[in-house]
Amino acid sequence: MNDNFNQPYNPFETEKKIYKKWENSGYFNPDNLLIPKSSKLKAKSFCVIMPPPNANGSLHLGHALMTALEDIMIRYKRMRGFKTLWLPGADHAGFETQVVYEKKLEKEGKSRFQIPREKLWQEIWDFTQANKVVMEEQLKRLGASCDWSRKKFTLDKDIIEKTQDTFIQMYKEGLIYRGNRLVNWCVKHQTGLSELETKHEERTDSLYYIKYGPITVATVRPETIFGDTAVAVNPKDKRYKNLIGKEIEVDIAVGKINLKVIADKIVDIEFGTGAVKVTPAHDQADFEIWQRHKDEIDGPKEVIDKFGKIDLKDYFPKNEIYEKLQGLKVLEARKVIVEELQKRGLIEKIDNNYKHDVSLCYKCSNILEPRLMSQWFVKMDTLAKPAIKTVEKGEIKFIPARFKKVYFHWLKNIRDWNISRQIVWGIPIPAWFCKDCGEIIVSKEKPDKCEKCNRTNIEQDKDVFDTWFSSGQWPFLTLGYESPSKSKIKNQKSKLTDYEKFYPTDVMETGWDILFFWVARMIMLGLYRAGKIPFKHVYLHGLVRDKDKQKMSKSKGNVIDPLGLVNEYGADALRMALIIGNTPGNDLAFSEEKVRGYRNFANKIWQASRFVLMNTEHADLRKPSSRLTQIRLTAHDKKRLKEFENLKKSVTKEMDSFKFYIAGEKIYHYFWHTFADKIIEENKERLKSENLTDRQTAQFVLLEILTGSLKLLHPFMPFITEEIYQNLPDKKSEFLMIGEW
């Protein structure tokens, strides 16, 4: 018995040692993998692009789940003889990271608005680089068998350039336009957001009924009346029939304005008074009403500034009321204007129990202020159609399949995508503006002069891309996609590129919560730019919750650090706890007890292996010739071996259909309750036997099943299985990691 087998099993030292060995072996890199001669699969490839974790903190349990799932797929395919690539990376995560960094600054009593652009950018760069190092170490501790030689960052030079190329190409083809539209503006973070970055919450507010001359309108936002440009009613509403098309004089305290009454079918006759004030600059629905009635009514009048404060200077002369309101925040202004209107007897009634939804910033939960801004938009309908089709045709499969419906619904109702962000942390938009004539020039390099007026007063768009615009291109960018013209020249003679070998990738494994943010956009952008789907399968895992099914959050104090668990119980145990009983698409109730249970299992594997090896090391099983002559399998032995073969088949089947939670449980159950509890027990007598044949037959059976079991277990519990394999008397390959399944 060799000294390596201390007990109980100690994962801490073993796991670090084993990972180093793997890493030094080079077998994480598919280029170094030899395809076994016996494999019928030849040089088939298998590729998973890791969802790049945000480089703004350390890994949480969700990342550990992602790592476990993907590593299982990768290790399984590698053992099945595929040229297997798992490509790691990290995401600069624009807005997310900037918010994290801002919070850090706030704690130090600083504000990002006081730091010059370039300096802030450099600070966040250093911050993310430091985080990347930590994250990579953590991935290694979890056993991730990814190819570090190919790791990518979303701000790598080539990624930035190719992201910008896509933008330029889309602009040229009319898929991207600059539009002056209402965007979701976060007053705190001072940036616009896409509709996916908003959340909705029900609020109880007051609904004010305000007299607009002969008409009474109902509104929750009386402070926007300064920006009114019309009153809308439903064309079928008899009450207002003779007012449609006429102008009415409205007293709005700060002055009097004339508003045209228009008919629009969006107005609900039943709601309120059936009449709506139209404020195109500060309400999405009103903006759209204006677009339908451009000829009849005035356009947007902005009376709220980017800080969420009232600004009347462009539209009203200074007077007493003006002075009271100017510069007030929205909610304060609301009080003041209501008071003033009440004084004038213009408030008909107030419903204080009005329930409605408000849009909030998904990060800070402040109410979003719709604001009129010039931004870059991606026209989505053209991109969405092929993305729908390819899933309908089954070229991309969802696991679980029900997410297809959610995907279709979103794509069929998709709205144009605002990709401009008013932050510093991100990929610069390759666009330039002529300060003299306003011409827009889309180009990576600064143009010498304006294409239109020939003057040289040119400045770059200060905005950066929505982070999902770059990560949406991740699969083909990380694999080194080159546009066809370039790649032709380059590869006439040379070997296949990664892109040619691995794209489309095989599986995209990620959380269902970013189905729209990321998965849908990768499909659209992959089809658009590379002309091919980015992946064949989408495996969506759920959220890791605490044992009471509560969402883990810092404020609740129920966050569990995966590395703490790795240190205490080992990565193998943590991986099992995350995988078993966890079906795709469903959230997981996670508890430390579960990890402890699988730590016990790891020890079980250790002890059983120890027993088998203790009883075989002097058996001289190393020489096949002696083995063959001394072994006589009984009917029962054959039954046991057959039983294992059946297990292997069934586990293989589950692995191939992405049912890792079942595969893992089957092998777990077999190893503990069949191999350890039954097979070892029933062979103890024979191991003590005087009869050499009996003894060696028992040794053979135990060793055979142990080795096979280690293989089946390896994708799930890579460390302990490799460590034991290294101590086996006759191992066929250098590592279990590249052993034949």
Added chain:
RNA sequence: GGGCGAUUAGCUCAGUUGGUUAGAGCGUCUCGUUUACACCGAGAAGGCCGGGGGUUCGAAUCCCUCAUCGCCCACCA
């Protein structure tokens, strides 16, 4: 307002196209110091498979309906 999911043992969940007495882990209880393992072994208790109706020789599984919970989407001021 649309849509999705869930409801199975005390807890967390499986149950693949309908097919014997419905499974696992954890927990509970009883027994056991058999030299691989107490991070263990042997055994046990525990379920009108949310309610109601239907299809079927047969339903946890298919259909309808109701209830409760969770989630996503949506420009009703």
